[in-house]
Amino acid sequence: MKVIVLGAGLLGVTSAYFLRQQGHDVTVIDRQATPAAETSFANGGQISVSHAEPWANPDAPLKVLKWLGQEDAPLLFRLRADMRQWLWGLQFLRECTPARTRHNIEQIVRLGSYSRAVLQALRRDRGLAYDQRTQGILHFYTSQQEFDAAEAPAAQMRALGCDRRVISADEAVRLEPALGHIRPRLAGATYTAEDESGDANQFARELAARCEDDGVTFLMGHTLTALREAGGRIDHAEVVDAEGRYRQLRADAYVLAMGSLSPLVAAPLGIRLPIYPAKGYSVTMPVLDPARAHQVSLTDDEFKLVFSRLGDRLRIAGTAELNGYDRHLNPQRCQAIVRRAEALFPGAGDVSQAQFWTGLRPATPSNVPIIGRSRLPNLFLNTGHGTLGWTHCCGSGKSIAQIVSGMAPEVDFAFAGLALRRVSTSGVGAAA
Incomplete structure (x- = not known):
């Protein structure tokens, strides 16, 4: 055919x-x-079955309201005279119930676990190399409230076969010593050893x-x-x-x-x-100090950022801006990512050579x-x-x-x- x-x-x-x-x-x-x-082209680099909690969840509506008008907000609805955006937003709100969130996590975990296994077989069979790392993904929390809220979704993921373990701040630093700089601020973490990272492009x-x-x-x-x-x-x-x-x-x-x-x-x-473009941002910079740079792929759930090590490069990506098909790079959002990266891992990357990128993710409400x-x-x-x-x-x-x-x-x-x-x-x- x-x-x-x-x-x-x-x-x-x-x-x-x-x-x-x-x-x-x-x-x-x-x-x-x-x-x-x-x-x-320049996404966050994570093969992240553990990143299965959808944006639309019971906590999302209040967070979105709090973030309205904040240029550096992790999720920014830039309201437009766009019927598709408003209809998408209404569908998004309908997906924020506990029952819909549980259903959506189930779908996302099942597909993600299967897809990761297919990728591993494909990599083996065709000899693909793309700066991959198989050291797992560590979700860390600098907010006790965010850490507490992560326990229920992590338990559901474990029940579905995604072994996302809840661990202490000390164990998180043991797994990724680069987090030692912020150990006093860490509330805890979750770790999924089977997850991976690599250069998608x-x-x-x-x-x-x-x-x-x-x-x-x-x-x-x-x-x-x-x-x-x-x-x-x-x-x-x-x-x-x-x-x-x-x-x-x-x-x-x-x-x-x-x-x-x-x-x-x-x-x-x-x-x-029911797809609307969600503009995401990434920053890529050379490793400046290997001793300060992370090895394990990380997720900063509070700021909705992911951190991946791609060879001798650091990739930090995330946030979402619903602003139609606009691809303009917002300097405030770019700098917000750099500030967070420097606050967590000062001196790890060469900020003077940072390259900024934005892409339109095809987001469904669920x-x-x-x-x-x-x-x-x-x-x-x-x-x-x-x-x-x-x-x-x-x-x-x-x-x-x-x-x-x-x-x-x-x-x-x-x-x-x-x-x-x-x-x-x-x-x-x-x-x-």
């Missing part, structure tokens, strides 16, 4: 890889010159090269202008190449993996995707991605992964390839368009 994958980010490249493994003739289309050049580019070796075609510099429907199916994709030439491309199936642009592509087809069939039988969805695209990409890519091939996915997850799910005797679910 001929399949066109729309988007060459992490989700598009992994979808293409696993579709090719299923024997399909695969073409990938992307407007950028190279794969993973947008949201997958490097991974995507290496996997794209493996895809090409396997026969996948990449049409880079091709901008999708429309998907055209005929007879209740997608008939063709309309694209314009880098020289401005118009083309119509046809396939048996299409996979929409265009991140925050996905709802704009789907809307003319009558498909409403933080649960949209993977599966659309109402059009030959249009499939792999989008809406928010801050967890790197964590979920391999499991999502393998699952959508199985769905396109008419197979049941190996993970028990609320796939779109696949209402019936069964749980196998091994405890791994599959869509029926």
Whole structure:
């Protein structure tokens, strides 16, 4: 079967890889010159199954109100005359109940655990190297209230098979000595030994090269202008190449993996995707003093920041700004990240060489991605992964390839368009 994958980010490249493994003739289309050049370019670097508590949780509404108008707030709603933003916000509030939060954590953990295992197998089988570290992820807390609030979600994650252990401040410093500088301020931590970190952009580019070796075609510099429907199916994709030439491309199936642009592509087809761009920031700087720099990947839950060591570079990323499709770098938000990094690990990184980046994360109100069939039988969805695209990409890519091939996915997850799910005797679910 001929399949066109729309988007060459992490989700598009992994979808293409696993579709090719299923024997399909695969073409990938992307407007950028190279794969993973947008949201997958400089993210936080974490394969973080333990980062499963969604933004929408019972504590979120009061926090969002407190943060309104604060330019350096971890989660900033910049209110606009934008109906899509307001509708997304209302859906977000509906997801903040305890019952919805528990349900969403369950979905996120199941997909994350499966995806991490798929990544590990893929790395082993294809010899991928991307500055990966397998030292786990440590969530640390400088607020006793935030630490206390972390215990219940951590317990739920453990019940789902994600071993996120609650540990003392002293044990946190033992695991990551760089935290010794702030030991008096540490309330406690959680630690997930099975989690990982690595350079998502490097991974995507290496996997794209493996895809090409396997026969996948990449049409880079091709901008999708429309998907055209005929007879209740997608008939063709309309694209314009880098020289401005118009083309119509046809396939048996299409996979929409265009991140925050996905709802704009789907809307003319009558498909409403509850995805809104959440602008995230990252800072990358060279290691200045290895003795002060962290080795273990870290999450600062109070400030919604993650810290990863990528070879001789430090990557600090996080925060979310809901401000439409604006990609402008806000200096105040950039400097807020640098200030927090310097307060925690003074002198660890060379701030004078800091590089700032921003990308639009495709956020759903629940933080649960949209993977599966659309109402059009030959249009499939792999989008809406928010801050967890790197964590979920391999499991999502393998699952959508199985769905396109008419197979049941190996993970028990609320796939779109696949209402019936069964749980196998091994405890791994599959869509029926």
